Amino acid sequence: MSQLTVVLPFALPAPEFAKELARSLNTPALAALLSRTSSHTVHPYDFAVRALPHEVWLARELGLEQAGQPAFAAAAMRGFGLDPREGTWFIVSPAHIEIARSHLMMPDLRHLQLSEAESRALFDAAVPYAEESGHHLAYGDAHTWFLRADSWAGMDTATPDTAVGMNLTDYMPAGPHALAYRKLQNEIQMLWYTDAVNAARESRRQPPVNAFWLWSGATTVLNTVVPAQAGTHAESPKSGSGPFIATFETTSWLKALGTRNLASPSEVLNITGNSLLICGNAAAPAIAADWSGWLHEMQRFEADLFVPLLAALSQGRIKQLKLVLSNRTAHTETTTTALAQRKFWRRPTLERLL
Incomplete structure (x- = not known):
């Protein structure tokens, strides 16, 4: 070598x-x-x-940079066998957000212990809400989904490991369409609040999946040359x-x-x-x-x-x-x-x- x-x-x-x-x-x-x-x-x-x-x-x-920001979404989709085609795609990470003494915080997502069956059920429940908002959800695996939101191109997001354990106020997606993101987040949070998956998780003393973390958006166009070393x-x-x-x-x-x-x-x-x-x-x-x-x-x-x-x-x-x-x-x-x-x-x- x-x-x-x-x-x-x-x-x-x-x-x-x-x-x-x-x-x-x-x-x-x-x-x-x-x-x-x-x-x-x-x-x-x-x-x-x-x-x-x-x-x-x-x-x-x-x-895998766009506008000086990491843009992993499209390459990660290809790694899961998905085709991002044209549009702006974000990685969506199912998450648990909790209230600390004075702020919201997100524990390390590695410890969420979300099974494929649980993740699929929560994903399927969220799909109609995303589509009603004009967005498309795609499933990668239990911890990695993808959202197409063309109008959100350029949204400033933070990677999960950057935000873990921090005051989430400083790391929430920012930009002209951040309000639209928060609206969709709130709708899905209310949906998941009463979901049987979370009821079962809480009965086992596992944290409920009560939010999704949006990050690393990438805009693609048809016939774009994909970096050969990523996602192959x-x-x-x-x-x-x-x-x-x-x-x-x-x-x-x-x-x-x-x-x-x-x-x-x-x-x-x-x-x-x-x-x-x-x-x-x-x-x-x-x-x-x-x-x-x-x-x-x-x-x-x-x-x-x-x-x-x-x-x-x-x-x-x-x-x-x-x-x-x-x-x-x-x-x-x-x-x-x-x-x-x-x-x-x-x-x-x-x-x-x-």
């Missing part, structure tokens, strides 16, 4: 805990990959974009078609952007050609500030990813490795090669996690 890029959302610890967490890590392979490098850059968060640093990086890398489900990359995209323990919309979902991150080493691997398993504990869980996931990375990557570099199986690590406020890009790993005078440390 000539080049491998590995994207690790939330592998950078929160700045206020970074020193203590780095001291608790036993990850010598990661230290070598981060210390013996040919380049290293730190990119601060762009507050003008309501998406997390790794999401912005992915949108730019895959050519070929088994291997074609010449000149961009990197092979592999995913590991990511959310379903990210899996839809990829070519193959891996059982272990080290399986990426069996892929020939330029590859991009996205690993999502550190996100949930970091978002929850569960630093014990985060340390556990980082140790999994050490055994299942960093050690095999370091060996592959040393053996010449990878010519160039780029690591993209992020937290809420920044992302780093670190490039290393077999030659860089021979810089024995550079002591391996985890200082670049700080």
